[in-house]
Amino acid sequence: MTFMDKLKSKAEQLDLQGKADRLADAATKAAQQAREKAGELADENRDKVESVLDKAGAAIDERTEGKYATKVARAKQQVSKGVDKLAQQRPDQGEMPPAPTDPSI
Secondary structure (H helix, E strand, O other): OOHHHHHHHHHHHOOHHHHHHHHHHHHHHHHHHHHHHHHHHHHHOHHHHHHHHHHHHHHHHHHOOOOOHHHHHHHHHHHHHHHHHHHOOOOOOOOOOOOOOOOOO
């Protein structure tokens, strides 16, 4: 019996593949839960994030006399998009889809 055969036998005896699979499943579940929680927090705090972005942008504009206003506006827009994208990761709360607006339906 070669070293590799012994190693393979020991790995099977210890059920290393099964343990690795269970660990991978647990890590996937934990990552999903973290993504959902981050989405919930992003959704709940959008107003606060916007407020902080506005204050920071105003402070930068004031200190630079508006020299970087375009870049600051772009950065604020990108952060807002990121928060929106993160908020989309929250779990569905069983919300009803919007009602159809076509009166013929």
